[in-house]
Amino acid sequence: MTPLSPKPAPRQRPTMKDVAREAGVGIKTVSRVVNGEGYVGEATAARVRAAVERLAYRRDVSAGSLRRADRRTLSIGLLLGDVSNPFDAQVHRGVEDAAGAAGFAVLSASLDEDPERERELVPTMGSYQVDGLIVMPAGPDPTALQREMDAGMPVVLVDRGVEGLETDSVVVDNQSGARLATEHLISYGHRHIAFMGDRQFLPTARMRLEGYREACWAARAATHIIPDLSNEYLAETATRAMLQASPAPTAIFAAQNLVTIGVVRALRSLGLEHEIAVVGFDDISLGDLVSPAITVIAQDPHLIGKMAAERLLARIGGDTGPVEQIIVPTSFLVRGSGEIPPA
Amino acid sequence: MTPLSPKPAPRQRPTMKDVAREAGVGIKTVSRVVNGEGYVGEATAARVRAAVERLAYRRDVSAGSLRRADRRTLSIGLLLGDVSNPFDAQVHRGVEDAAGAAGFAVLSASLDEDPERERELVPTMGSYQVDGLIVMPAGPDPTALQREMDAGMPVVLVDRGVEGLETDSVVVDNQSGARLATEHLISYGHRHIAFMGDRQFLPTARMRLEGYREACWAARAATHIIPDLSNEYLAETATRAMLQASPAPTAIFAAQNLVTIGVVRALRSLGLEHEIAVVGFDDISLGDLVSPAITVIAQDPHLIGKMAAERLLARIGGDTGPVEQIIVPTSFLVRGSGEIPPA
């Protein structure tokens, strides 16, 4: 019997040598034409270009980077929480737009807020020889990233920083955004506002809680804090439980997009969506179409991604200026759910 | 004056040679330990591992692939319509999950349904030496992809096929899904149903139109076709215009997710959301929370991505079986907007 050896079709891309032979020139001349560097006689160049076309030649970027002085691979790594989260996906597109315009490819992966995955995937990106890294950090431990930075890898943080890591970051002012949201509810007369937020080991979640606290204290309002809501379902369940206790809050500050959705679902199921006020952090798709429409503090994730990529490309290009923390402004979208007065 | 030469910090990762020196062994022994191949004495292996740890060594995947027999780079390319479109982002995550589990990295980019970008980015992925390609094709032209396939690159198509390209694909049955949606509206008594769809050069858009036509013909209902709605805004405007003409349709089949959102926005702005029936193709986030909740034919984009990646990995692994077309089932989510009877 013939053993069916799984022999993958041998990749047989043409190499520079093939092009050189086809054009009847030296290999270095091909290199010069392909990279548009140095001076090559117009006639020779034309012959080379024709050969490239005829053989469908494409230069191997990674092989080239092996010997190149700057060792660039023209690629960057992007580590997000989850590429399918609408917020992250917008960041992704912002990064892609800026990187693509500069001729860089993007290698992406999801960390799922798991420090273990971060520890694993950061060096993995390194082993693919990316020229730089954009990271939405999953944990508070700076060592994996620090190690890459020590090896000369430029790193830009998005969405949140990492304590003890001296590097560029692009974030929004979570604390003042949360304070604004809470003050808005207070200005409509609420004095019993619940905070429902994501896991407290996330710096963004902590900053938003801080903003909420500031506003409550200033107004001498009680605080009611429900943290660690890591998904829609938990948020929905927690909201329902909370509203059955008494005295129930008259307003809710939902400090993350999935939490907001869970809260809205719970209110809807209890028929309370027109009784309890809600302000969310992060816009949600169709947030303007539900009834009442959801008032939110919106971020601009596409811009965040774009700025992070531009910062990174500058570093890759040799920018050695001081560490920058870029704060992207938020906007307040007043749509109805946040303007319900207390009963 | 000193010219500030932008000299990027020299990447100085340790190489196998460094590890070999540190451990006092030959370079090939390091290679064997790092790749877990062949037999190495336990004591030697331990010394090597210690040196790897001490120097924070990471093997350079791409340099290795240069000489390796199978030339694998352990990376795949993913070309989507738009990484930030919720549907595409879910496909992305499905691909990442399957690829990541097999130790493959994902290089992604957005084509924006632009054949020009496809022509450009397909060979670009090739030049990064990816081991295979998953593509949501932007245009009807098979040449760029065919060229890669001729060079031995495995290709799997998602969401839609390309005429004239003999390769694996993962799609849903758009035509029967659209027929079902339309029949559903007919069963509620509608005889004047509008079709609002995406650009007709997209195969999916054409198949959905075909399904709509079939159902209308079978019921001897008139057809009312508004194609080429490439975004939310166009869909909204077109819907508003259509409903002001007479006789206006009593139901709408919205054949794409962004179109559905535009339609819902228009109905809402005219106060007709409880008068005109709507069934959408593709689920939309929060579609169950608007009023009325949106009835849709839903796809499972995460599964589509996962199956595509699994198919591709099998091909990369040497599977030379016949071309497969995998059809992922759709599901019908009845939620209210599709069950409004004609006025």
Next chain:
DNA sequence: CTGAAAGCGCTAACAC
């Protein structure tokens, strides 16, 4: 303006 030779980090083939 053009080409030959060396070498990037690694693996294949073959010694010892």
Next chain:
DNA sequence: GTGTTAGCGCTTTCAG
């Protein structure tokens, strides 16, 4: 079990 040598596709250095 382990080390040596050659060479992957490319860029660098240095001659012509």
